[in-house]
Amino acid sequence: MRHRLATWLVEGPESATDRALANPAALGHGADLIGFGGGQPAVETYPLDALERAYAQAIRDSGARTLPYGPTQGLPALRELIAERLAGRGIHAAPDNIVILTGSVQGLHIVGRITLDRGDTIVTEAPTFMGALAAWEQQQPRYLSIPVDEHGMRVELLQEALTRPDQPHPGFVYLLPTFQNPSGVSLSRERRVELLDVAREHNLLIIEDDPYGEFWFEGEREPIPPLRSLPGSEDHVVYVGTFSKILAPGIRLAYAVVDPQLVAPILRSKRGIDFHTDTLLQQAVVHLARDVGFDLDAHVRKGRQLYRARRDAMLDALETTFNSDTRWTRPDGGFFMWLELPKGMSGDAVASAALDQGVAVFPGSLFFANGDGGANGLRLSYSNTTPERIREGVERLKRGVAAASA
Ligand SMILES: Cc1ncc(COP(=O)(O)O)c(C=O)c1O
Numbered sequence: 385m386r387h388r389l390a391t392w393l394v395e396g397p398e399s400a401t402d403r404a405l406a407n408p409a410a411l412g413h414g415a416d417l418i419g420f421g422g423g424q425p426a427v428e429t430y431p432l433d434a435l436e437r438a439y440a441q442a443i444r445d446s447g448a449r450t451l452p453y454g455p456t457q458g459l460p461a462l463r464e465l466i467a468e469r470l471a472g473r474g475i476h477a478a479p480d481n482i483v484i485l486t487g488s489v490q491g492l493h494i495v496g497r498i499t500l501d502r503g504d505t506i507v508t509e510a511p512t513f514m515g516a517l518a519a520w521e522q523q524q525p526r527y528l529s530i531p532v533d534e535h536g537m538r539v540e541l542l543q544e545a546l547t548r549p550d551q552p553h554p555g556f557v558y559l560l561p562t563f564q565n566p567s568g569v570s571l572s573r574e575r576r577v578e579l580l581d582v583a584r585e586h587n588l589l590i591i592e593d594d595p596y597g598e599f600w601f602e603g604e605r606e607p608i609p610p611l612r613s614l615p616g617s618e619d620h621v622v623y624v625g626t627f628s629k630i631l632a633p634g635i636r637l638a639y640a641v642v643d644p645q646l647v648a649p650i651l652r653s654k655r656g657i658d659f660h661t662d663t664l665l666q667q668a669v670v671h672l673a674r675d676v677g678f679d680l681d682a683h684v685r686k687g688r689q690l691y692r693a694r695r696d697a698m699l700d701a702l703e704t705t706f707n708s709d710t711r712w713t714r715p716d717g718g719f720f721m722w723l724e725l726p727k728g729m730s731g732d733a734v735a736s737a738a739l740d741q742g743v744a745v746f747p748g749s750l751f752f753a754n755g756d757g758g759a760n761g762l763r764l765s766y767s768n769t770t771p772e773r774i775r776e777g778v779e780r781l782k783r784g785v786a787a788a789s790a
Contacts, residue, residue, distance in 0.1 A: 392522050399521065400514035400750045418777035421744035423565060423595075423629075423719050424768040426694075429687055430632045431678060438672035439664070446667050454663040456651045458484025458639070462666045465673050466625070466639050469680075473597070473606060474613030475623060477641040483650050486661045488595060488626040488638035492558070493519040494657070495591055495622055495640075498649040500525060500555040507557040507588075509537045511722070511751030511758055513565045516558060516593065527753035528554060534713070536561060536571030539578045546586050556589040556622075561611050563596040563718025566751045566763035570716065576611050583620040590621045595629050596718035598684050601692040607716060612641060619643050627669060629719070630684050637665055691719065697771035698764065701778035710785075712764075719767035722748070725760040729789065734762060738784030743777045 404421075442450060450459075457463070463479035470477055485491045500506070500523040508516075510529035528551070530542045537559055545551055557579075561571035571579070583590055592611045600607050612623035626638035642650060654660070673680050695715060702712055702723070709726040725734060731747035738745050748761020764781075766774055 390522070392524050396521055396524055397755065399518055400755075401518040404514060404746060404750050416742055417739075418743045418769060418773050418780060420764045420766065420769065420777055420781075421746050422768075423765055424633065425629045425687070425719075426690055426768050429683070429690065431672070431683060434672050434675055434678035435631075435668065437677070438668040438675060441671045442664055442667040445671075447664075450663045450667040454660045454666075456655050456660045457647070458482070458661060459663060459666045459670065461670045463639075465670055469673075470623075470625070470641065474609050475641060476613075477623075481642055481644055481647065483640045483642060483647065483654070484661045484666060485624075485638040485640060485654075486658055487628070487636045488593060488624045488640075489515055489519050490654075490657065491622075491624045491638060491640040492516050492591065492593065494650055494653045495556065495589075496520040496523055496525075497653045498646070499589065504555040505552045506753075507542060507554045507559075508753045509559050509564065510753070511566050511748065511761070512558070512753055513560060513593065514750045517753055525555070526552075529753050529757075532564065532567055532569060534569055536564065536569055536575055537579070539571075539575045539582060542579075543582050546582070553586070554588065556591055557583070558591045558593065560593050560596075562594055562608065563599065563715055563720075565596070565718070566720050566746070566748070567722040568713045568715030568718055568720045569722075570608055571611075573608050576608070576614060579611070580614060580616055580620065584616065588620060590617075592621050592623045594623065595626045597625075598630060599688050599691050599719070600717035601688060601695065602716065622646065630680075630687065631669070631672075635665055635669075637661065637669060688717075691717075691767055693771060694766040694769065694774060695721070697774040698766040698778065701775045705778050705782045719765050721764050721766070723762045723764055725762065725785065727760060729760050729785070731758060731760055731762050733788040734781075734785050737788040738781050740787065741780040741783045743780040743784065745781065 462484060463482040466482055467477055467479050496519055502523055504525055505528055506525045507528045509532045528545055530537050563570055594610060597610060611617055612621045623641040712723040713721045715721055732749055735745050735747040746763040748758025752758050
């Protein structure tokens with residue numbers, strides 16, 4: 385039989401995520417491949433023993449309570465735990481305003497389902513996280529892309545765009561204010577305040593996607609507070625957080641903090657997707673975080689040290705390997721840096737030549753919602769590679785650049 389597929393699949397633009405995943409090597413699989421491609425946390429940080437204890441406890445002690453169909457919003461004990469952890473970062477949210485998700489991309493998808501009509505406009509950063517674009521494909525949105533500089537999204541350009549008479553009112557603004565994927569930069573404190581002013585003036589909904597915010601590299605205190613922690617953000621900002629980077633991505637557990645008005649539509653939409661997130665997993669994560677033999681905060685602090693050492697190794701290796709015609713960002717946290725090759729060089733060609741040399745990187749062209757940027761860019765991820773392998777990977781990248789220029 386010939387299956388009839390929906391118009392958005394047949395006629396919509398090519399999926400950037402599909403392009404990225406088309407070559408499994410790009411995610412770091414393969415014998416001697418060095419993976420600067422995907423945004424994987426370091427495998428050695430997975431808390432395997434603590435997870436084993438937590439799952440056993442969830443089955444043994446709470447199985448009868450946990451395993452029937454559960455609440456769509458998520459287990460109250462997990463929502464309380466998340467509310468406590470967020471309060472430590474200045475985000476004050478009642479457990480009733482938190483929705484548990486099966487991965488943060490599900491949250492992005494659901495906000496799209498409840499706010500967008502076909503052809504509506506979404507504001508994104510340029511560059512942006514390509515995985516998010518997959519969440520909204522069905523609505524065939526238009527994108528208003530706002531460039532990012534070393535202080536994050538250029539909010540003044542958003543303000544300017546919104547005052548143009550022909551600019552449709554956006555369904556929402558999607559951004560990664562902290563240690564952005566793919567550039568590694570953060571939105572400055574001043575611009576966060578300006579963005580909230582613009583949101584108030586233009587009645588905008590903002591999605592703050594924050595998978596990397598807890599991995600800052602300097603000092604005890606978080607350097608720039610999350611957008612959702614700032615005064616006046618409550619009605620404008622949907623905050624999306626995840627356990628993927630602090631525990632492990634395979635467990636698929638994330639959450640959104642939302643305005644009370646949005647809870648019912650979000651739950652209605654989620655019921656039509658998976659009814660609720662895996663309750664055994666939710667219960668296990670509650671046990672894990674309350675386990676006296678495992679300190680989640682210390683675990684995150686160790687992650688900060690590990691990723692800082694890897695960022696430093698990559699910066700050192702880039703400095704000794706490339707000359708001044710190649711530039712890169714210096715992230716203060718997170719997993720990524722953005723490398724700009726000399727003008728006229730193709731990031732796609734270099735990514736492909738680098739793969740032949742045994743190092744996977746993502747070409748910058750994947751990260752632009754309108755497919756109109758990043759031609760000479762590369763995203764490099766240092767999170768899941770040891771410092772020694774990072775040095776080797778940068779050497780291989782240099783050989784890839786030479787091969788692509790030949
Ligand atoms: C910006 C951003 N948002 C969301 C995700 C996905 O998170 P999750 O595993 O919770 O779906 C990632 C993963 O790489 C990401 O970089």
